[in-house]
Every structure is written in structure tokens, then in C-alpha cells.
Amino acid sequence: MRVARWVAPVTTALSLAAVGVSTYLTIAHYTDPTGELQFCSGTGNVDCGAVTTSAQSAFLGIPVALLGLLWSVGMLALCLPIAWRAASRWVHLARVVGAVGGIGFVLWLLYAELILIGAICVWCTVTHVIAFALFVVVVLTTPPLLTEE
Amino acid sequence: MSNRKRKSTAAKQRAKLRQQRRAAAAAQAGQEPGGAQASQATARPQPVRRPGDRPRKVSKRRRSSRTPWLLIGGVVAVVAVIVVMFLTRTDDTSRGDADPGSIDKLTSVPAETLEAVGVPAEPSNVNPLPPDTAPVEEGGKPVVLYVGAEYCPFCAVERWPMVVALSRFGTFTGLESTTSAPPPETLPNTPTVTFKDSTYASDHIVFSAVETGDRLGNPLDDPTDFQQRLFATYNVESVTGSSGGIPFVMIGNRYAWAGSQYDPVVLEDKDFDQIANALTNPDSEVSKEIGGAANYITAMICQLTDGQPEDVCSSDVIQQAQAALPTP
Numbered sequence: 362m363r364v365a366r367w368v369a370p371v372t373t374a375l376s377l378a379a380v381g382v383s384t385y386l387t388i389a390h391y392t393d394p395t396g397e398l399q400f401c402s403g404t405g406n407v408d409c410g411a412v413t414t415s416a417q418s419a420f421l422g423i424p425v426a427l428l429g430l431l432w433s434v435g436m437l438a439l440c441l442p443i444a445w446r447a448a449s450r451w452v453h454l455a456r457v458v459g460a461v462g463g464i465g466f467v468l469w470l471l472y473a474e475l476i477l478i479g480a481i482c483v484w485c486t487v488t489h490v491i492a493f494a495l496f497v498v499v500v501l502t503t504p505p506l507l508t509e510e
Numbered sequence: 511m512s513n514r515k516r517k518s519t520a521a522k523q524r525a526k527l528r529q530q531r532r533a534a535a536a537a538q539a540g541q542e543p544g545g546a547q548a549s550q551a552t553a554r555p556q557p558v559r560r561p562g563d564r565p566r567k568v569s570k571r572r573r574s575s576r577t578p579w580l581l582i583g584g585v586v587a588v589v590a591v592i593v594v595m596f597l598t599r600t601d602d603t604s605r606g607d608a609d610p611g612s613i614d615k616l617t618s619v620p621a622e623t624l625e626a627v628g629v630p631a632e633p634s635n636v637n638p639l640p641p642d643t644a645p646v647e648e649g650g651k652p653v654v655l656y657v658g659a660e661y662c663p664f665c666a667v668e669r670w671p672m673v674v675a676l677s678r679f680g681t682f683t684g685l686e687s688t689t690s691a692p693p694p695e696t697l698p699n700t701p702t703v704t705f706k707d708s709t710y711a712s713d714h715i716v717f718s719a720v721e722t723g724d725r726l727g728n729p730l731d732d733p734t735d736f737q738q739r740l741f742a743t744y745n746v747e748s749v750t751g752s753s754g755g756i757p758f759v760m761i762g763n764r765y766a767w768a769g770s771q772y773d774p775v776v777l778e779d780k781d782f783d784q785i786a787n788a789l790t791n792p793d794s795e796v797s798k799e800i801g802g803a804a805n806y807i808t809a810m811i812c813q814l815t816d817g818q819p820e821d822v823c824s825s826d827v828i829q830q831a832q833a834a835l836p837t838p
Contacts, residue, residue, distance in 0.1 A: 406726075415694045461581070468588050475596035479692050479726065496585065500578040 364445055364502045372440035372498055379433035379491045386426035386484055389413070412482035417473035425470065429488055432463055436495060453506040460499035463492045608687030608782035613703065615786040616670070617677040617685070619801065621825065624674070624808075626792035627801030629831045635767045636806065637750055638838040643763040646740065648716045652814035656705060657733060657741050658757035659723035661691035665757040666702035667770040667777060670785070671803035672759070673703060678808055678822045679815070680712025687782045691725050697774050701782040706730055714815040715762075722756075761807070762814040765835070771806065772799040805831045 390413060412418065418425050438444065439456040447453070467489045474481055646653045656672065658665030666689070673682065685708045690700040705719035720733045733741060744750070744766045745758045752758075752768035760766040776799045777785060788796035809831035812823035822828065 411694055464585055468585065468592070471589065472592050475592055478694055493585070497582055500581050504575075504578060 364506065368498060368502045369440070369442040369445040372445075372495060373437065373442065375491050375495045375498070376433055376437035376440045379488055379495070380430070380437055382484055382488050382491070383426060383429035383433050386413070386488070387424070387430045390418075390424050390426040406480055407483060408480035409482040409484060411480040412474055412478055412485060415473070415478045417470070417477055428466075432459070432466075433488070433491075435459055436463065440495070440499075450507050453503050456499055457503050457507070460492075460496040460503075464496040467492045607689075608701070608786070612783045612786035613685050613687065615789060616673055616703065617682055619674050619677075619789050619804070621678075621822070623790060623792045623797065624801050624805055625825060625827050627797050627805065628827055629805045629809075629834065630802045632834050633806040633831075633836070634771045634803075635769050636765050636771065636810070636836060637767055638836050639744065639749065639760075639763055639766055641838050646760065646763045648718065648736070651712075651714065651716045652762040653716045653718050653760075654762065654811060654814075655737060655740055655760040656717070656719040656757060657737060657745075658705075658719075658721060660688055660704050660706065660721050660725040660730065661695065661723050661727050662756050663690040663695060663697035663700045663774065664770040665721075666690040666700040667697070667772070667774040668757045668759065669702045669705070670777075670800045671771060671807055674789070674800060674804035675807035675811065676710065676712075676715075676717055679714045679811060679819070680710055680717070682708055682710050684708040688725060691727065697778075700774065700777055701780065701785055714818055715811060761810040764813050765810050771803040776800075806835070809835060 413426070420428060436456075436459050439452065439459055444452050444456070470485065471489060474485065646655070654676065658668070660666075673685065676682070685703045685705075688702060688704045690697065690702065692698050704721055706721040706724075708719075710717040710719075718734075718737060720737050721730050722733065724730050740760055741754070741758055744760060745752060745754055745768055747753050750758070750766055750768040755768040757770070758766070758768050776795050780788070780796070785796055785800075788794040789800060791797055792801070805827050808822060809828045812818075812828060812832065813835075815823070817823040
């Protein structure tokens, strides 16, 4: 069984966007200790610096920005047209696991931003929205591929 | 053979196979006990189950087609819950959470308790102003200036001794408890009072206070021109060692400082009521830190009021504090 024609290009584009934003966040993490980012005012509830320098900006000692980059690169590999055409159901299973794991992590980060930190990082939110879009497309389109022999 | 012919032959073969299977299934059902029910089943067509068939394949497929939507719905629901929690949290400014009696305890610490607390060997973080500093007065009374913000943790720390000391020269009304900013701010949620919407009346001094932001960092009140001028002139590196840091406190034209006068650790893990209660016990760490700083502030104000009121300014501990205050 094949998925609809639009699925591969859309998920590839979303993954590429996630790679772009998380690359920026990772570079900013390692080059600017203040955590100040472009187009992120730093006042009120929109404060990238407060988020990217918070205790929640690392998970098991690894910067969340780097984890986001690794995740988006992985999703890009799993969402390329060739991966959507793969005969092995393990590729499709890995894509679903990646999408579900990604959105699970996004929910934790959203909780951390809004409840623990009390501030939103615009760039992080962009990756969260992309992760949600990827999750929706992947869980709606991949399951039939998992049942194929 | 043409494609069309090939397709129709294959279709015929499949139909024949289906017929054979139905016949075999019907025969099998007739042999089983409860043949009556079996014959009823033939009357109403039922899905035929053969050995090796996956049970209830249709319902499983239906269930699996629902799963993605359940997952998406679950994610949307969790996001909604988090957003609601955030919005509820935004409305909670922690203002007025303390027991009303605790504010009274803060504004009426007994003189004997403050006497018993004493003062640290020397005041911390207090800078004398140059002797030629012009009098800082309003309506003929010397001014005690405070510039701070509700989110600022060191403002929260400093308001405790300020209220204790100022309450010896006049009366506060409208003081409300609050806390400093939530995490990730340093010393998050430090209990304190806010000067916002409070008034102070005294025969001896004027207390000029402004809170420039609420505990979430939103703007509150703008400093008056008078406050802004003093802040810009005296909250500078050469006087306070700070360049515009808050809290900024100025005791007339005598002393100024930016920051707090005691170690905030003493307030850690305590709520407003616990701190207010501890103030009444001269042996508590809270009382020693806050009371000690309050005694120094009292001694500084006494210099502005020419030792008035006498019962406050002539006490042993205030005399001792005055002797330890730095000179320009």
C-alpha cells in the first residue's frame, strides 16, 4: 500500500523546517550564554532567554536544543520519499515512534515553559508546532503501512 | 488471451472458490451441537470464520482506524490543560495570601524585641552620601525613597526591615502580602509585602515608594520626576556600587544602597506567616537578620529626624547602631 502523494513532500518539508529552527537554537545555545534570540522580545511572557537558560533547557545534561536537532534530523531521514516507499515495516514503525516520542517531549517542554518557567520561547514554539504537524500527518498516514507484509 | 478475458476468468474462479467455502462452512455449522441456532445463522448471513482466520478482523480494523484520532485528541487535550493551568496561574499574583494578622505583626514588632535582637557588628551594603548632598525633602519633611518592583527578589527581602523600621516613625495602611517572581528568577516566590497601593503617614518623614513592575514583570507604576531624578543621580557606581539596580533605597541626604542588607537565605522555604511569626521571637534567625537591618535603618532615619521620636531614637540598640554607621 502506498500513502497519498502529498505525504512524503509535506513531511520532508516539515522535517527540514524543524532541522533549520533547531540548528539555529543549537548554535545560539553554544554561542550566546544569555540565550537572547532574534525576534523574541524578552519581556512579559515571551522571553527566549528565560527559557533557553532555564534548568529545563537541558535533559539528562544534554541541551534540549541539541536533542531537538537530533530528533529533527532523524525525522527528516524517516520522512524522505524513499523512506515512505520502504518495504520494511520497521522504517514506518520508527517514523511513528519518532513522531509520538517527539510530541511527548513537546508536551513536557510546553509544561516546562508555561508552568515551571512562566515564559514562552517563540523559536521553541515554532518547532513544537512543526512537531505537532508531523505527528498528525504521520499517525494518520503510516498505520496502514505497518500492517503490510 | 486478452486482458479482459483473463480478468473475467479470474473473477469466475474467485466466485467459485467463495461458493465452495460457504458450502463447507454451512456443512460444518450443521454438524455442530445446537444446529437450530446454526440454521438460524444461515438465515441471517454471518461472517464465516475458518480455522486460521484472524478473529474479529473488521472490528480490529475499525479500532485501529480510530487510534490515530484518539492520539491526536489526547495531545490536543493535554495542550488545552496546560494552557488552562498557565492562564489560571497568570491570574494568581499571590497577593493577599497571608493571614491579615501577619501584616499587623510586621508593622508592630515590639520595641523590646528589636532591642533584644541588637544589631550586627556593622551595617551591610550601606553607603554614606557625600556631606554636601542637598537635603532630600518633600513638604518640609525628610524623604525616605524606595524604588523597586514586585518581581525583584532582593526588593522582597529588603521590604521586611524597611516596613519594621518605618512603622516606628509612622503608620502604613493598605500593605498587602505578595511574593517575588516565580522561577526561573533568583530566590523565586520570596514572601514579602508590596508598597503598591499602600499609604504611609508620619509626623517625621515622608516615605516615597514606587513599584515599577508586578511579580510577573508587567509594568506597574512609573517613578515620579522627583523619584526618577534621585534614582538617576544617586544610584550610580560611585555611590551605591550599582548602575541602576533595584531595590534602591535612599535615607534622605544621608545614606543610599542598592540591594538587600541581609542574607536572603534566612527566608528560604518560609511563607509570609512563618516569617511574621518569627519576627516576634528575638532568638530566631529571621528576627536577627530582619530586626538587625531594621535597627540600622531606624538609626539612619533618626539622623534625619534629629532623634525624633525620642523613645525610638534614644534606645540603646539604636544608639549602638548609630555609632556603627559609616561616615562619608
